[in-house]
């Protein structure tokens with residue numbers, strides 16, 4: 001679900017695999033073809049293998065020239081067929097080996113920047129509106145698309161077909177609300193891409209989504225800190241002395257440890273369109289705004305309780321706030337350090353001891369992002385379904401068929 005056409009990536013793979021293998025082909029086969037060595041290896045370079053790869057290279061280069069700002073092209077004019085013999089003295093084939101990664105990165109990054117910031121090289125009809133730009137930015141970042149790679153082997157990562165269809169539809173900006181359904185139960189207009197549905201407070205769906213993410217985070221804390229006491233929805237007054245204004249506030253998650261300071265966390269979802277101008281211009285702007293709001297609300301209470309507060313904000317299309325990401329990384333790091341230590345034994349040379357088991361850390365983060373991403377998308381789908389069912393009722397229409405288990409019953 002990227003922004004770069006598959007055909008462009010195929011051309012990148014074609015020309016870079018040929019460029020990468022040129023040296024090896026030349027070294028192994030040149031004794032059989034003495035003509036290759038003559039005329040600056042022209043006969044070798046004119047082989048159909050290279051001329052076709054050069055065509056792919058020219059297409060990609062032209063695409064990049066359109067997308068990149070003037071003068072920032074990272075590649076020269078000529079297609080880099082490098083044999084050991086043709087390289088300058090002291091050079092090695094490291095450069096061609098990294099060719100595909102460099103080229104792909106340049107193409108993907110320049111297209112992403114052009115689409116979101118400059119519209120240069122993008123045909124007018126294909127340019128995105130601020131709402132679409134906000135969606136694309138909001139659908140990025142670590143863990144934002146983790147639901148796409150989650151196996152349904154745990155309850156928390158299990159999405160129904162309908163939930164998966166809605167999650168993909170929201171991510172791609174498809175029209176999910178039927179044209180003849182334009183009035184929400186709250187009285188406002190419904191838009192086809194379901195932005196209003198995702199933000200509408202009517203029906204309590206947002207509460208269920210919040211609850212799902214809160215439970216997913218609680219599960220993560222249990223896994224990361226099995227010896228700590230984790231409680232949900234705690235009144236702040238039950239934790240110690242707080243000002244009268246804070247006494248009736250609740251904290252989503254409280255993690256109490258015998259060895260570490262108590263952690264307070266509040267989960268929150270924000271739709272990027274609710275902060276459209278900032279969200280269209282800067283990735284994660286809405287999550288950051290919400291983090292700051294939450295930090296302000298709980299600043300006094302966390303100070304007087306001497307506890308550490310972290311806002312766990314996520315944007316509706318999947319982008320996590322920076323504070324949530326850094327907390328997840330820290331939890332994974334702690335857990336992975338524990339995993340690294342016991343197997344080494346007491347006699348292990350302390351100087352060479354790895355401080356963290358990187359594989360454990362990476363796998364934990366993947367697992368956690370998948371659970372969180374699925375919880376968010378399940379919540380989004382529940383909100384949309386509820387919103388559409390209610391809108392049909394408001395319009396005096398029931399479900400299209402008696403089956404209530406498929407969104408298509410309501411959409412057609």
Ligand SMILES: [Zn+2]
Nearest residue numbers: 184186188200
């Ligand atoms: Zn509404």
